[in-house]
Structure formats: C-alpha cells, structure tokens
Amino acid sequence: MRLAHHIGGRAGEAQSAPLFAFGPEARLAAYRIFHADAFEWLAQAAPCSVHAVVTDPPYGLVEYSAKEQEKMKNSRGGVWRIPPAFDGCKRRPLPRFTVLKEEDRENLRVFFRRLAERLMPVLVPGAHVFIATNPLVSYLAYEPFIAAGLEKRGEVIRVVHTLRGGDRPKNAHGEFPQVTVMPKSCWEPWGLFRKPCEGRVQDNLRKWRTGGLRRISPDEPFKDLIYSSPARGRERRLAPHPSLKPQAFVRQIVRAALPLGEGVILDPFMGSGSTVAAARACGLESIGLEASAEYFQMAKKAIPALARLKVKESGGDGKPIPRNSGDG
Numbered sequence: 001m002r003l004a005h006h007i008g009g010r011a012g013e014a015q016s017a018p019l020f021a022f023g024p025e026a027r028l029a030a031y032r033i034f035h036a037d038a039f040e041w042l043a044q045a046a047p048c049s050v051h052a053v054v055t056d057p058p059y060g061l062v063e064y065s066a067k068e069q070e071k072m073k074n075s076r077g078g079v080w081r082i083p084p085a086f087d088g089c090k091r092r093p094l095p096r097f098t099v100l101k102e103e104d105r106e107n108l109r110v111f112f113r114r115l116a117e118r119l120m121p122v123l124v125p126g127a128h129v130f131i132a133t134n135p136l137v138s139y140l141a142y143e144p145f146i147a148a149g150l151e152k153r154g155e156v157i158r159v160v161h162t163l164r165g166g167d168r169p170k171n172a173h174g175e176f177p178q179v180t181v182m183p184k185s186c187w188e189p190w191g192l193f194r195k196p197c198e199g200r201v202q203d204n205l206r207k208w209r210t211g212g213l214r215r216i217s218p219d220e221p222f223k224d225l226i227y228s229s230p231a232r233g234r235e236r237r238l239a240p241h242p243s244l245k246p247q248a249f250v251r252q253i254v255r256a257a258l259p260l261g262e263g264v265i266l267d268p269f270m271g272s273g274s275t276v277a278a279a280r281a282c283g284l285e286s287i288g289l290e291a292s293a294e295y296f297q298m299a300k301k302a303i304p305a306l307a308r309l310k311v312k313e314s315g316g317d318g319k320p321i322p323r324n325s326g327d328g
C-alpha cells in the first residue's frame, strides 16, 4: 500500500488571514495528505474517525489511468476532449462522459458502491458527504450511496458555465444550424449525503459534533445554490490539475460540512488538494488522499499556496456568492 508519503501542516502557522476567515477560530489548520489508493487507505482507517467528506471523484474511471493521461497530454483522442475554441482562447481538456458504455456505467456503480461501503464505518454518525458529479452520471453515484445506507440530503447546485454541451450535430452544423444536441451545461450537481444520526440531531451534535450543516450566519442558513466561476489564473498556475475546483466555491462547502467547526474532513480523491487547502484556509482539520504520484507532488506544493490565497467573494457569472460571515 502506498502510504509512504505523508505530509502535514502545523496548526495556527502565522499567515495573513484570508478573506474566507470565519471568526476568531479561523486560522490555518493542520492537514495530512497521503500518496495512497483511497480504497486501501479507507480499509485500514480507524472506525468513526472522519466527520465529513468533500470530494470530486473520477467519473470516467479510466480518465486518470496512465494511458488516458498520456493521450490527454498529447491531445490524441481518448476520453479527454478539447472543447472548440470560439474566442481565440486555448481550451482546457474535459473528460468526455458521453462515450461511456454500459460496461463503463456498471464499473462506475461498482466503484461508488465500494466507496460508500468503505466510507460507512469510517464516518461518525451524522457525518455529511458532499460529492461532486455532473448531470450525465450523477445517478450512477447516488444509487449505490443510498443502497449502502447513506441518506440523501439533497444536492448543492454549483452554477458554473462550462464548455459541455450546446454543440450542433457533428459534421452537419450547416444543415442544422438551429439544433443543439444537448443543452449547454450551466450547472454542476454536488450530491449531499449523511450517515444516519444516533438519535435526534441535537443528540448527535452533542456526541459526535455532526448531523447538521454550518449556517452562513445566525440569520442565514447554508443554501443549495452557489454561483461560482471555474478556477482560473493564479489558482490554476498554482495547481494545474485538469479538474481543479476553485477556492471560492470549495471553501463554502468545507465550511458547511462541519456544523460546529470541529472534526476532520476527508477528501479521498484530492487531486491537487483544493479541498485540503480550503479546509486549511477555513481553520478546519483535513486529510487528503491521491493515487497519482504526479498529482500528489502537485498537491504537496499547491496546498500551502492555495490556502493562503485571498479569494473574491463574487462569482464569475456576475452574481454574488452569499457571504460566509461566520458565526462568531
């Protein structure tokens, strides 16, 4: 098992306070990251040791294999495609989910069933799981999660303008100028699940510090619609992962995930470490796992820098992101 690399940050290191600092408790928090396979790591993790999961798993399953990563880097077919450039800008590759066959879909169901089954004993009662997905494949993750005993608690909708969909029929643009084959995708669903509570929510909060979601402020609950632009510029240079999630968004999710700001957040598929960095910036303890040596090294470098970033509190869509002003 690859658990050789483990690196952690010191709690409360002196740093300038990021914009997403939530009250006096918010300071850069401790984290641990492991170069490890998530399933192997979870199999040996202590029972009831994780208080929330925030993760963005692989969906093509094959898209992070060495073969598909090579094809992506060489722009040579495979599950990654370069969206057409329409404004002179170079587009980043996106995994192509429409090429999934029934066998791939079954593999995804098995993957999420194994994930949910491995997570269940490691989570404390009342722990929430936020899982990034997309409208084409979300059902393949949700159903096995529910079958494994997790409660579906809704979905968080990230309003984000991606380059998916909206195309005219391939090789027949001129013939069918008025047709779009699929809607242009403007949102990303994040499935929200919870391990059942022990007793009432209030009992669970007292015993395990979980069961609910942290409010934005005493007057404002956490909401399931968040405007967010894709990660760009400085963030992307710090963490050039093809699936990087922006700090402005992930910080809102990790903050909500621990209702009392106590406990450990796990990202079993951390990529370049955006969840761990967000947790660190919000003063929340976290653990990140990554199977790829290349992305693990990227995360090692990127997490401290991403955590120090001051991020704008407005979405790139010109809509405001609700202010996470802190309870304290």
Ligand SMILES: C[S@@+](CC[C@H](N)C(=O)[O-])C[C@H]1O[C@@H](n2cnc3c(N)ncnc32)[C@H](O)[C@@H]1O
Residues within 6 Å of the ligand: 036, 037, 038, 039, 056, 057, 058, 064, 239, 241, 243, 244, 245, 268, 269, 270, 271, 272, 273, 274, 275, 289, 290, 291, 292, 295
């Ligand atoms: C969609 S990406 C996550 C990107 C991340 N949200 C970010 O902002 O950088 C999924 C990551 O999971 C990793 N991965 C795939 N299978 C894994 C496994 N079994 N265990 C741990 N990591 C895995 C991939 O290498 C990839 O970096």
